[in-house]
Amino acid sequence: MRIVTVCGMGFGTSLMLKIAVEGILQKHGMRAEVVAWDLGSVKGQPADVIVTSRDLERHLAGTPARLVLIDNLTDKSEIERKLLPVLQALQGDGDGSGA
Template identity: 90%
Template sequence: MSTLRIVTVCGMGFGTSLMLKIAVEGILRKHGLRAEVIAWDLGSVKGQPADVLVTSRDLERHLAGTPARLVLIDNLTDKAELEQKLLPVLQALQHDGGQHGM
């Protein structure tokens, strides 16, 4: 199985995507999961390989049509929300083997 690639996305590629990256890495450690986690800005993410995109709900329209699975967060500071939404996606991808869509 290839390593899952999780990309955290924000409009400019600075604060929010880095904050989400750190939170995702913490969730992975907590659950003994492995994945490559990258923080990108919205402009850089298009056309790049990824299995999962984690971003705020307000960027959903910009990522429409992506083959990567979207994890849309309403409250970016709520780690419990992130964990609740991310874990089922990661578990499903582990069963599927990861694809690196996009």
């Protein structure tokens, strides 16, 4: 499974989200490759899940990956609450077997 964290420039926010996602994966004993990208680079990159801020939703319309849209990027409980069901669904589909 590949999870991509995205922000407009590809630096602070996407890296902060990457660290949060890795912590959630570790907490729940899940494995995935987690990478941080800027908005311009993410299109065309393979991803099962994209984690980003709600304001970037329109820029990612039509992306085949499942979008996890976060309102408060510093709220780790929101990130976990929104990401975990998506990861569990992917693993249930047999698509989340590891990095």
